[in-house]
Amino acid sequence: xxxxxxxxxxKLFADFDDSEINKIFDCLHGHINKxxxxxxxxxxxxxxxxxxxxxxxxxxxxxxxxxxxxxxCGELEVGDMFGEVEGYAGDRTYRSxxxxxxxxxxxxxxxxxxxxxxxKNCPHHQKLLxxxxxxxxxxxxxxNNDAKYLKIKSMRGKISKLFYDKYLAQGTNVIHLGFNRNxxxxxxxxxxxxxxxxxxxxxxxxxxxxxxxxxxxxxxxKLAELANSAx
Amino acid sequence: xxxxxxxxxxKLFADFDDSEINKIFDCLHGHINKxxxxxxxxxxxxxxxxxxxxxxxxxxxxxxxxxxxxxxCGELEVGDMFGEVEGYAGDRTYRSxxxxxxxxxxxxxxxxxxxxxxxKNCPHHQKLLxxxxxxxxxxxxxxNNDAKYLKIKSMRGKISKLFYDKYLAQGTNVIHLGFNRNxxxxxxxxxxxxxxxxxxxxxxxxxxxxxxxxxxxxxxxKLAELANSAx
DNA sequence: AATGTTTTGTAGCTTTGGCAACAAAGCCAT
DNA sequence: ATGGCTTTGTTGCCAAAGCTACAAAACATT
Numbered sequence: 001x002x003x004x005x006x007x008x009x010x011k012l013f014a015d016f017d018d019s020e021i022n023k024i025f026d027c028l029h030g031h032i033n034k035x036x037x038x039x040x041x042x043x044x045x046x047x048x049x050x051x052x053x054x055x056x057x058x059x060x061x062x063x064x065x066x067x068x069x070x071x072x073c074g075e076l077e078v079g080d081m082f083g084e085v086e087g088y089a090g091d092r093t094y095r096s097x098x099x100x101x102x103x104x105x106x107x108x109x110x111x112x113x114x115x116x117x118x119x120k121n122c123p124h125h126q127k128l129l130x131x132x133x134x135x136x137x138x139x140x141x142x143x144n145n146d147a148k149y150l151k152i153k154s155m156r157g158k159i160s161k162l163f164y165d166k167y168l169a170q171g172t173n174v175i176h177l178g179f180n181r182n183x184x185x186x187x188x189x190x191x192x193x194x195x196x197x198x199x200x201x202x203x204x205x206x207x208x209x210x211x212x213x214x215x216x217x218x219x220x221x222k223l224a225e226l227a228n229s230a231x
Numbered sequence: 232x233x234x235x236x237x238x239x240x241x242k243l244f245a246d247f248d249d250s251e252i253n254k255i256f257d258c259l260h261g262h263i264n265k266x267x268x269x270x271x272x273x274x275x276x277x278x279x280x281x282x283x284x285x286x287x288x289x290x291x292x293x294x295x296x297x298x299x300x301x302x303x304c305g306e307l308e309v310g311d312m313f314g315e316v317e318g319y320a321g322d323r324t325y326r327s328x329x330x331x332x333x334x335x336x337x338x339x340x341x342x343x344x345x346x347x348x349x350x351k352n353c354p355h356h357q358k359l360l361x362x363x364x365x366x367x368x369x370x371x372x373x374x375n376n377d378a379k380y381l382k383i384k385s386m387r388g389k390i391s392k393l394f395y396d397k398y399l400a401q402g403t404n405v406i407h408l409g410f411n412r413n414x415x416x417x418x419x420x421x422x423x424x425x426x427x428x429x430x431x432x433x434x435x436x437x438x439x440x441x442x443x444x445x446x447x448x449x450x451x452x453k454l455a456e457l458a459n460s461a462x
Numbered sequence: 463a464a465t466g467t468t469t470t471g472t473a474g475c476t477t478t479g480g481c482a483a484c485a486a487a488g489c490c491a492t
Numbered sequence: 493a494t495g496g497c498t499t500t501g502t503t504g505c506c507a508a509a510g511c512t513a514c515a516a517a518a519c520a521t522t
Contacts, residue, residue: 089368115361117348129360130346136367137320143374150381151420153510155479181500189382194479196501212488212500384480386509412470425509427471443470443518 003032006055007107009079011138012131020124027122029110035100041082042098048087050108054080057104061096075101084135087111149188155198157230158188163208163215164227173217180213234263237286238338240310242369243362251355258353260341266331272313273329279318281339285311288335292327306332315366318342380419386429388461389419394439394446395458404448411444 004021007013013021024030032055035041041052044064059076073096076082082098088111114128145165152158162184166175177184185192202208207219207226217223235252238244244252255261263286266272272283275295290307304327307313313329319342345359376396383389393415397406408415416423433439438450438457448454 085368085371087368088364089372095372115357115364117357126346126348132364133319133346133367136364136371137316137318140316140367140370140374141320141326143371143378147374147378147381150378153420153478180498189384191480192500193481193502197479197503200501384508411468422510423470424472424511428473428509431471 003055003107006078007053010053010081011135012051012053012081012084012128014131015127016124020127023122023124024107024109027113027125028128029113030107032105032107034105035103037100037102037104039100039104040097041100041106042094042096044094044097046094048083048092048094048111050110051081051083051087051114052098053107053109054078055105055107058101059098059104060101061098063096083111084132085139088136146187152230154230155190155194156202156226158190159195159198159202160223160226161230162188163217164223166215167217167220167223173220175215175217177213177215234286234338237309238284241284241312242366243282243284243312243315243359245362247355247358251358254353254355255340258344258356259359260344261338263336263338265336266334268331268333268335270331270335271328272331272337273325273327275325275328277325279314279323279325279342281341282312282314282318282345283329284338284340285309286336286338289332290329290335291332292329294327314342315363316370319367377418383461385461386421386425387433387457389421390426390429390433391454391457392461393419394448395454397446398448398451398454404451406446406448408444408446 004018007021008016013024037057041059042048044062054076056078058078059080059082060072061074061076061082063071063073076098083094086092086094114125114132117125149158149161152161163175166177167173170176179187181192181196185195188195199208199210203210205222207217207222209216209218235249238252239247244255268288272290273279275293285307287309289309290311290313291303292305292307292313294302294304307329314325317323317325345356345363348356380389380392383392394406397408398404401407410418412423412427416426419426430439430441434441436453438448438453440447440449
């Protein structure tokens with residue numbers, strides 16, 4: 001296991017060099033645990049004292065509804081972390097439980113030591129703090145953007161905004177979704193057939209054409225207008 | 232102007248005592264500006280170097296759509312701030328412009344000095360950093376919860392979740408919304424008449440009754456079930 | 463009390479999009 | 493190629509919710 005390579009997948013450590021990563025185990029109280037599949041590494045309601053980072057394996061997040069039903073609310077892959085929001089918010093308890101989906105290795109870093117500067121004023125400590133801040137701020141940006149899709153009421157508006165955003169991000173008329181139809185429908189919070197139907201109309205109107213994951217934008221003007229005027 | 236009282240309305244300084252607030256002007260490079268109504272204190276696209284806090288007056292946030300149209304995307308009252316997300320996220324430029332709605336006083340605090348520990352390792356500096364982290368993390372919590380409402384598709388589900396959340400928060404069967412119907416409809420992202428219609432049905436079904444801002448929950452069980460099973 | 467203003471309730475009509483069910487096409491393996 | 497499996501396209505029906513417009517009530521102000 002190359003901990004250096006693995007950790008750099010994580011936003012908190014993306015710009016750390018190997019020697020800095022080594023220091024994590026000193027003043028940040030970093031420690032590594034190996035668990036087997038099915039292990040519950042975070043239990044909703046329990047206090048959060050550490051950020052956990054998946055170094056090997058994967059996990060699933062669950063929330064428990066009042067009626068007892070467990071609802072999958074996200075997957076964690078290598079480099080993903082848990083507790084990085086709950087550890088600073090509200091009453092500092094886990095909102096969701098994290099269950100390992102396979103045998104996994106988890107690196108923990110103590111939250112109080114991230115926040116409190118140690119006496120040495122180490123630069124890597126400083127860096128971690130800044131990264132934590134950007135990580136949270138970036139997250140807000142992402143969620144805010146996702147919420148925009150949800151607020152648009154018309155099917156055409158949702159689809160247009162998604163395609164237009166991808167167009168802006170990828171900078172070409174031929175965009176790749178990185179979604180299949182099901183996932184796209186789920187992301188936009190609509191039913192797949194209804195979405196499909198509207199995509200056909202947009203094709204008939206000469207705005208787009210598509211084949212599977214690949215969307216060709218024929219009328220960028222129109223798409224932009226639809227995306228921006230969408231209510 | 233009592234800067235101590237005013238600043239304590241802000242989440243970053245809520246737990247500061249007066250002597251600590253005074254130190255803001257030392258190592259945090261705090262400074263206060265007075266502006267007149269209409270002044271643009273933040274321009275979308277410009278780099279963010281400071282967090283701004285409204286001490287007197289109020290402001291409106293606008294985003295400019297590609298077609299040039301300005302869209303109101305939020306109001307700022309005394310104690311509210313701007314730049315506290317953009318200052319740490321992405322390319323650190325303002326997403327929106329902030330225009331003062333009346334003659335106002337604004338306190339600025341330099342972001343780099345919030346993040347970098349000064350040599351003195353002052354405790355208030357430390358506190359500010361922790362507050363910034365909780366502020367961002369709390370925000371994520373709030374947005375995440377708002378998004379839940381948007382994801383629920385049925386009218387009854389949205390209304391039920393809103394009322395149930397208020398019930399949990401207020402701990403009584405007689406809840407107060409803090410919304411008028413228009414605002415409530417806007418928050419749930421639905422049309423007011425449709426919402427009204429469904430509220431009537433829920434009344435007919437003996438789940439709730441209401442008069443203006445005051446909602447009485449007659450069947451908590453049922454409401455909970457509706458709120459939690461809502462898709 | 464009278465008047466204007468805002469908020470809330472009501473009704474009818476229309477559109478949208480959900481849903482179920484099925485068809486067609488792609489994609490793998492054997 | 494053959495048969496399973498997944499993804500995508502297609503259809504029709506129907507319920508849900510949007511919208512306009514208006515009525516009624518509540519509230520405020522003179």
